Amino acid sequence: MSPSQSGRLEAVMRTYFHAKDENRPHLLDEVFEENAVLHVHNASGAISFPSVTHGHAAIAAVLVSDFNRSYENICSFYLARPPADATSFACAWLVGMTDKSTHDVRVGCGTYEWQLAATPAQLASQLVIRIEVMELLSASRHRQVLAWLRNLRYPWTSAAEILDRAPSLPELTAVLEWIRSRFAAA
Helix, strand or coil, X not given: CCCCCCCHHHHHHHHHHHHHHCCCHHHHHHCXXXXXXXXXXXXXXXXXXXXEXXXXXXXXXXXXXXXXXXXXXXXXXXXXXXXXXXXXEEEEEEEEEEECCCCCEEEEEEEEEEEECCCCCCCEEEEEEEEEEEEEECHHHHHHHHHHHHCCCCCECCHHHHHHHCCCXXXXXXXXXXXXXHHCCC
């Protein structure tokens, strides 16, 4: 394995969060190949995405440009790191954000399934996002939620850190229970 290939998936994953969370669609040039495919399996009615999106430009619109028109204060976290030589990887995630128009807060979790292309650039050829839980909290909760998220390690954190630092809000119960159940054996 060449030095440029070592940790390639980790670099792709990190750049994806910087693009999405910081509204930098141009960074997705370093994440998705031209003909990449995005699949979203959404078990929540609190947020919506197309179920399938084809091509780098369309993925950038859905995951960054359109997303950032509606949301701000986006904080996303992976709950596991890929092995250094991985070309595919699945892991849990946590996200929090505020709605630009209502200032309501959304906190959700689920899984990502990454697949790198077997090309020299090793960009993502496919991403599957599973939204398992997405909770809507009133705008009055934004300070508590954003303070919690700001104090987690970015972009990789742990279930223990999430659970230990979570504010005591009943609206977060489903998110925290999903994370707790997913990592109970870990």
